[in-house]
Amino acid sequence: MKSSNPRQTIIDLLSEVPADLTSVQKSRLLKLCGFTRASDVETALQNGINLIGVIFASKSPRAVSDEQALAITQLVQKYGERTGAASVLVTEVDKLIGDKLSPKLWFQRCADVLRKVTVRQPLTVGVFQDQPLEYVSRTFTHLPTLSI
Numbered sequence: 001m002k003s004s005n006p007r008q009t010i011i012d013l014l015s016e017v018p019a020d021l022t023s024v025q026k027s028r029l030l031k032l033c034g035f036t037r038a039s040d041v042e043t044a045l046q047n048g049i050n051l052i053g054v055i056f057a058s059k060s061p062r063a064v065s066d067e068q069a070l071a072i073t074q075l076v077q078k079y080g081e082r083t084g085a086a087s088v089l090v091t092e093v094d095k096l097i098g099d100k101l102s103p104k105l106w107f108q109r110c111a112d113v114l115r116k117v118t119v120r121q122p123l124t125v126g127v128f129q130d131q132p133l134e135y136v137s138r139t140f141t142h143l144p145t146l147s148i
Contacts, residue, residue: 057129
C-alpha cells in the first residue's frame with residue numbers, strides 16, 4: 001500500500017473516523033486492489049477490509065505471480081474467509097441479473113449480497129483483463145478461495 005498509515009487510510013475510506021470500527025463494517029463495504037505483499041494484506045485484514053483485490057492483468061504494474069497470489073489467498077483464508085463464499089456470491093448475483101434493476105439499485109443489492117457473504121470475513125477478488133478463459137479457470141481452480 002502506498003499509504004504511510006494503512007490503518008488510518010482504511011478507517012477514512014470506511015467512513016468518518018469511527019470510534020468503533022465494527023459498527024462501520026456493517027454499513028460500508030471496502031475493497032482495495034493491487035496487493036502484492038502478504039504484509040500489506042495482513043495490515044488490511046487487521047483493520048477491517050472487506051475485499052482483497054489481487055490483480056492478474058499482465059499489463060498492470062501491480063500484477064501478481066502465481067506464488068504471490070497463493071500466499072495472499074492463503075493468508076485471507078487463514079484469517080477466516082468462508083469456504084464456499086464465492087459460489088453463494090455467484091448464485092445471489094445471478095438472481096439479481098434477471099431482476100431488471102436500475103444500475104444504482106443493482107449495485108446496492110450486490111453490495112448487500114457481498115456483506116451477507118463476507119460478514120466480518122474478507123473475500124479475495126481476482127481482477128483479470130483480456131486473459132483467455134482457460135487461464136481464468138486454471139487460476140480459479142488453483143486458488144479455491146478466489147472470487148472473480
